[in-house]
Amino acid sequence: MLTLMTWFIICFIWLAWKRLDWALVLALAVLPAYQIRFHVGPLPSTLLEAMILILFLVWLIKAWRARELPLFHKHLKNVRQYPFHMEIILLLIIAFISAGVSGFSNASLGVLKAYFIEPIMFYIVFVNVFKFKENRQKIFMALGVSALAVSLVAIYQAITGQLLPADWVNSGRVTGVFAYPNALGLYLAPILILLFGFLLSLRAEPAKQGERSNPVDNRSGYFYGIASLSLALLLAMTVIAVFFAHSQGAMIGLAAALLVFGILYNLKTRLAVTLGVFAAVIVLILNPTWLAQLQNKVLLRDLDGQIRRQQWTETWQMLLDGRIIFGAGLANYQKAVAPYHQSGIYVRNGDPEFDKWVRISLEYQQQVWQPLEIYLYPHNIFLNFWSELGLAGMLLFILIIIKYLVFSIQYLVSGGKHKATILGLACAMIVIIIHGLVDVPYFKNDLAVLFWVLIGMLGVYRVGVPPQINKSFYK
Numbered sequence: 001m002l003t004l005m006t007w008f009i010i011c012f013i014w015l016a017w018k019r020l021d022w023a024l025v026l027a028l029a030v031l032p033a034y035q036i037r038f039h040v041g042p043l044p045s046t047l048l049e050a051m052i053l054i055l056f057l058v059w060l061i062k063a064w065r066a067r068e069l070p071l072f073h074k075h076l077k078n079v080r081q082y083p084f085h086m087e088i089i090l091l092l093i094i095a096f097i098s099a100g101v102s103g104f105s106n107a108s109l110g111v112l113k114a115y116f117i118e119p120i121m122f123y124i125v126f127v128n129v130f131k132f133k134e135n136r137q138k139i140f141m142a143l144g145v146s147a148l149a150v151s152l153v154a155i156y157q158a159i160t161g162q163l164l165p166a167d168w169v170n171s172g173r174v175t176g177v178f179a180y181p182n183a184l185g186l187y188l189a190p191i192l193i194l195l196f197g198f199l200l201s202l203r204a205e206p207a208k209q210g211e212r213s214n215p216v217d218n219r220s221g222y223f224y225g226i227a228s229l230s231l232a233l234l235l236a237m238t239v240i241a242v243f244f245a246h247s248q249g250a251m252i253g254l255a256a257a258l259l260v261f262g263i264l265y266n267l268k269t270r271l272a273v274t275l276g277v278f279a280a281v282i283v284l285i286l287n288p289t290w291l292a293q294l295q296n297k298v299l300l301r302d303l304d305g306q307i308r309r310q311q312w313t314e315t316w317q318m319l320l321d322g323r324i325i326f327g328a329g330l331a332n333y334q335k336a337v338a339p340y341h342q343s344g345i346y347v348r349n350g351d352p353e354f355d356k357w358v359r360i361s362l363e364y365q366q367q368v369w370q371p372l373e374i375y376l377y378p379h380n381i382f383l384n385f386w387s388e389l390g391l392a393g394m395l396l397f398i399l400i401i402i403k404y405l406v407f408s409i410q411y412l413v414s415g416g417k418h419k420a421t422i423l424g425l426a427c428a429m430i431v432i433i434i435h436g437l438v439d440v441p442y443f444k445n446d447l448a449v450l451f452w453v454l455i456g457m458l459g460v461y462r463v464g465v466p467p468q469i470n471k472s473f474y475k
Contacts, residue, residue, distance in 0.1 A: 021138060023055060025139070033051070035177070049118055049445075056122070059129075063128075082127060082459070083460065091396055094390065094392055099112045102328075103329075108331045108332065111331045115442070115443055116448070119449045120452060122453075127460055130457065140194075143194065144195055147238050151188065151234075151238045152237070157176070174245050181245040182249065182250075184245040185249060187447065189253055191450070192238045192242070195424070199235065200420035202227055203228055257427035311380075312379075315383050318339075319387065321340075323387075328387045328388070334375075344370050345369075346365065346368045379439055381432075382397075385397045404455060432451070
């Protein structure tokens with residue numbers, strides 16, 4: 001395995017030097033490669049980390065040789081800044097301080113490197129390569145290939161029951177290439193809605209050029225037709241994979257994002273959304289059982305919801321006890337929350353006499369008792385950042401999200417050419433936020449990179465990137 005990995009890294013270095021854009025595309029396509037781990041001497045590393053470091057170093061060397069780094073410019077005020085550059089600088093400072101709160105432990109430095117420094121290094125390379133129009137479709141292609149591979153594994157698991165992690169065998173859920181089902185939903189759902197926007201943009205492009213009337217005789221129209229069909233099939237497979245994972249947070253996030261997409265896209269989709277919502281309300285009214293299940297899910301009254309509420313209660317108690325400002329520190333949540341942790345909860349089951357029987361019946365207590373472990377994170381996107389980065393980090397994250405959504409709205413209102421793509425970007429962030437209310441959509445290697453890819457894509461579409469380098473620089 002080590003020999004194979006060594007040869008892969010050597011080939012990747014060669015590819016990055018020859019074609020930085022295609023090396024970036026390959027890294028995007030294999031984001032789950034963070035699970036392939038190895039050691040360089042005493043230092044642990046992952047295949048994804050090695051690829052990011054190679055990409056950044058090759059870009060840095062090329063930019064240095066081309067004298068296109070900002071330090072070569074006498075008047076820095078004339079150099080166009082990276083999108084979200086101030087937020088990035090502040091985030092790195094806050095993350096470094098949070099590692100200090102944890103005593104610069106090995107775990108905290110690992111989190112600092114894997115979830116902040118490396119994704120931002122990837123972002124820097126990304127916004128430089130992605131700025132040219134012909135490179136943009138490559139990014140969607142890379143994410144599509146990644147989603148296809150992960151979805152195929154998930155569907156195979158659902159059909160055969162094979163390739164599942166031991167903990168999830170016979171569970172009725174699939175994991176894809178990941179260790180647990182929710183990781184599959186967290187990864188696929190934002191990519192799915194992003195590719196949906198790209199699909200609509202592909203369908204709109206030939207229409208603008210007058211090429212859709214006879215796609216068979218028109219080479220460009222034929223290409224768009226094949227690409228659209230392939231993307232539609234990919235999206236269908238991705239939806240099936242998320243469904244088999246039973247990732248309810250991902251499905252609710254996708255439903256919310258599609259509603260927003262439909263409302264904002266055009267008159268026809270607004271009508272479709274209105275009719276769909278009306279039909280859903282009628283169905284729920286006619287099926288009180290489904291309505292009650294939906295209410296229990298939304299109000300966090302089911303098993304998962306009660307577990308999440310207990311996690312949040314313990315996290316809030318920990319923060320109130322002298323950690324409001326600095327949080328627990330990077331990679332220190334489990335240790336910090338341990339004194340406030342309950343070993344389990346009595347799960348409410350809708351029994352009107354629940355409180356009575358829990359007090360007097362040992363047998364009843366055993367029936368409704370649910371043991372609880374201490375998770376790595378609080379499973380709430382805001383508490384995740386608060387506990388890891390402190391109050392300033394959480395507020396900065398909210399600022400980044402708000403700025404991202406405001407930029408999206410400004411672009412849509414301005415009547416830009418890429419309406420469907422920008423809507424896909426905005427709705428991908430909505431998926432992350434909605435799913436993140438009950439999960440951890442950032443603190444994982446692939447998800448952190450994916451988050452900054454979304455930031456980079458929107459930033460490039462809206463404000464452009466520095467510096468002005470000839471296209472051949474990246475080839």
